[in-house]
Amino acid sequence: MNLEEWEAVVPATLLIVAYLGGRVNTTCGHQLHISFDEYQANPNVLRSLANVFWRFEPVIYGLVSSSRKTCG
DSSP: OOHHHHHHHHHHHHHHHHHTTOOOBTTTBSOOOOOOTHHHHOTTHHHHHHHHHHHHHHHHHHTSOGGGTTOO
16 A cells, blocks of 8 residues: 555544544554454344445555555
């Protein structure tokens, strides 16, 4: 990803993070930590989350550097 692409993607990413109640700071940068407490009360929500992930997989992986897509 070149600088122009990075500058186009980061503001949109930060808007999504803010909308979802996430935070970005200088100590951790853009890391994603997920808590999924709803699963304890209703395991069916996991299927819903998986469906959302599969639907938006190209967008999610579009935010990841090409070199990181195959690192497991």
